[in-house]
Amino acid sequence: MSGRRHGDHPLLAGLNEEQRRAVTHGEGPLLILAGAGSGKTRVLTHRVAWLIAERGVQPHEIVAITFTNKAAAEMKERIEALVGPVARTMWVSTFHSMCARLLRREAERIGYRPNFTIHDEDDRRRLLRRCVEELGLDPKRFPPEMLARQISDAKNQLLGPAEFRERGGRLAQAAADVFDLYERRHLEMNAMDFDDLIMKAVQLLETRDDRREHYQRAFRHVLVDEYQDTNHAQYRLANLLAGGHRNLVVVGDDDQSIYSWRGADIRNILEFERDYPDATVIRLERNYRSTQPILDAANAVVAHNRRRKGKRLWTPRRQGALVQVVEVDDERAEARFVASEVQRLLAGEGDAGRAYGPDEIAVLYRTNAQSRVLEEEVGRYGLRYQVVGGPRFYERAEVRDVLAYLTLLVNPSDTARLLRVLNTPRRGIGDASVQRLQAFAAAAGLSLWEALCRVGEVPGLTPAAQRAVAGFVALLRGLQAGAGGRPVAEVVRSVVEESGYAAALRAERTLEAEGRLENVEELVGVAAEFDRRGEGGLEEFLQEVALLSDADTYDESAARITLMTLHNAKGL
Numbered sequence: 001m002s003g004r005r006h007g008d009h010p011l012l013a014g015l016n017e018e019q020r021r022a023v024t025h026g027e028g029p030l031l032i033l034a035g036a037g038s039g040k041t042r043v044l045t046h047r048v049a050w051l052i053a054e055r056g057v058q059p060h061e062i063v064a065i066t067f068t069n070k071a072a073a074e075m076k077e078r079i080e081a082l083v084g085p086v087a088r089t090m091w092v093s094t095f096h097s098m099c100a101r102l103l104r105r106e107a108e109r110i111g112y113r114p115n116f117t118i119h120d121e122d123d124r125r126r127l128l129r130r131c132v133e134e135l136g137l138d139p140k141r142f143p144p145e146m147l148a149r150q151i152s153d154a155k156n157q158l159l160g161p162a163e164f165r166e167r168g169g170r171l172a173q174a175a176a177d178v179f180d181l182y183e184r185r186h187l188e189m190n191a192m193d194f195d196d197l198i199m200k201a202v203q204l205l206e207t208r209d210d211r212r213e214h215y216q217r218a219f220r221h222v223l224v225d226e227y228q229d230t231n232h233a234q235y236r237l238a239n240l241l242a243g244g245h246r247n248l249v250v251v252g253d254d255d256q257s258i259y260s261w262r263g264a265d266i267r268n269i270l271e272f273e274r275d276y277p278d279a280t281v282i283r284l285e286r287n288y289r290s291t292q293p294i295l296d297a298a299n300a301v302v303a304h305n306r307r308r309k310g311k312r313l314w315t316p317r318r319q320g321a322l323v324q325v326v327e328v329d330d331e332r333a334e335a336r337f338v339a340s341e342v343q344r345l346l347a348g349e350g351d352a353g354r355a356y357g358p359d360e361i362a363v364l365y366r367t368n369a370q371s372r373v374l375e376e377e378v379g380r381y382g383l384r385y386q387v388v389g390g391p392r393f394y395e396r397a398e399v400r401d402v403l404a405y406l407t408l409l410v411n412p413s414d415t416a417r418l419l420r421v422l423n424t425p426r427r428g429i430g431d432a433s434v435q436r437l438q439a440f441a442a443a444a445g446l447s448l449w450e451a452l453c454r455v456g457e458v459p460g461l462t463p464a465a466q467r468a469v470a471g472f473v474a475l476l477r478g479l480q481a482g483a484g485g486r487p488v489a490e491v492v493r494s495v496v497e498e499s500g501y502a503a504a505l506r507a508e509r510t511l512e513a514e515g516r517l518e519n520v521e522e523l524v525g526v527a528a529e530f531d532r533r534g535e536g537g538l539e540e541f542l543q544e545v546a547l548l549s550d551a552d553t554y555d556e557s558a559a560r561i562t563l564m565t566l567h568n569a570k571g572l
Contacts, residue, residue, distance in 0.1 A: 011046050022282045023047045029276035032251040035313045037289030040251050049082035061220040063091040095234050096547050099201040117191040117407050117414045118546040124148050124193050131181045155195035156231040156263035190413045198233045205240040216244035227252035231263035254309050255302040287313045291320025335377035343381050362562045388564035398516040405495045409480050412449040425504035428468040436460045488541045489528040
């Protein structure tokens with residue numbers, strides 16, 4: 001059915017002809033090549049609303065995958081505004097969030113328990129460091145950062161330790177040993193890293209016909225945003241989910257592929273028609289955001305791309321300021337120019353003839369390292385700013401400590417988190433005691449938590465250390481017992497007070513400790529906001545925090561100019 005046949009349907013109001021074609025597309029694969037500012041989010045949300053309102057598709061039969069939690073939340077809100085609260089049963093999330101949800105349902109089929117922990121980059125590096133030490137390898141030859149990259153790349157290509165080993169070379173063999181031990185330790189801890197979420201979901205769907213067919217029946221329509229930035233594992237997942245009905249809609253722009261350095265494969269979008277020869281292809285080329293001089297410059301730049309589908313952005317807004325290229329001597333002069341230009345715009349001295357608000361101005365740069373000098377110069381001008389992708393709130397030591405405690409209430413088998421807080425704040429469990437506990441656990445085939453619970457059997461511990469461990473076990477058990485059914489904010493408050501963490505910070509009586517205590521209080525506030533949204537309990541809160549990306553920290557309402565890399569600006 002074409003857009004014209006639907007006349008003045010409210011879901012098509014204000015859409016151009018190509019947008020209408022995309023929204024009303026029937027069954028089968030669809031590739032939407034959406035240029036920057038072409039209204040792709042509107043097309044996606046109206047497409048979903050159309051399926052529900054006009055095609056009789058149940059919301060829970062639709063899965064829409066985005067690249068940031070912020071984009072997913074925005075899409076949910078827009079769809080709900082169009083079709084009402086029935087939209088809440090849809091699966092709208094990032095690849096990682098969707099796979100985490102799926103794997104919690106299927107955990108026992110892959111050897112896990114549903115309360116598994118999601119490890120972040122810091123957890124990954126710490127565990128890899130311990131694996132290197134356990135295997136007696138030189139940490140200088142096998143730095144955790146290098147191993148983390150290699151293992152992540154392997155998992156994004158759906159390669160396990162055995163396939164990784166086949167790459168050959170002596171160093172590759174040793175790295176494969178680390179990879180194998182790393183995987184075994186994760187299973188023992190009932191934990192996964194980010195890349196596991198997608199890889200294990202793909203492995204489940206590939207090896208279990210019944211589960212693959214179940215989810216293909218459950219999800220009658222699959223939509224994927226930013227398809228040009230998908231890696232091999234994500235590509236495979238999308239195609240597995242759509243394998244039965246082939247109702248796969250992908251939206252992307254081959255001219256905007258900027259994530260090849262982390263495994264994105266431009267071939268996924270360029271060769272979509274090879275995968276689906278009967279696919280419909282729709283180009284969204286009208287831009288609603290910029291003026292023609294800016295689009296002309298952009299079109300001229302991307303025209304040099306070697307492999308592209310081909311499109312040319314246009315807009316009825318023919319007039320506008322030309323793109324300026326300013327050459328300066330060095331990074332300091334560049335930052336000074338940017339800061340002075342921002343101040344000029346805020347003062348109403350720009351070409352627009354009006355003063356801009358701070359929240360209307362963004363400064364984009366290529367790498368995070370460039371932000372330092374920009375921050376210094378912007379600060380000298382007394383301008384308020386936010387850095388997207390800078391040091392993250394959830395990476396602060398005190399926040400990670402409290403989150404580790406909270407994780408243990410859900411999954412005490414997580415040895416990485418257990419080691420983090422076993423003696424934090426200090427309670428008399430030193431390194432020697434920890435080593436004896438770990439040796440006992442290894443000899444008895446126990447997890448570290450199980451060894452702590454049997455502390456009376458551990459040889460070589462002093463009576464004081466035994467009492468300290470027993471006190472820690474009693475603390476965690478008490479917190480676990482008191483966590484059930486309570487608001488998350490109350491659980492967080494109990495953890496920081498009953499563990500002695502807050503008291504230890506107060507006792508320091510330093511400005512640094514004061515700031516750390518404020519961050520802990522901020523975490524209580526974050527939990528309270530989560531409670532207000534009514535989206536679950538402690539497990540759901542921990543998963544949400546674990547899967548936050550840098551772009552999710554962007555605050556549109558902040559009365560500040562925004563500094564961020566071009567990568568973090570993607571999709572905002």
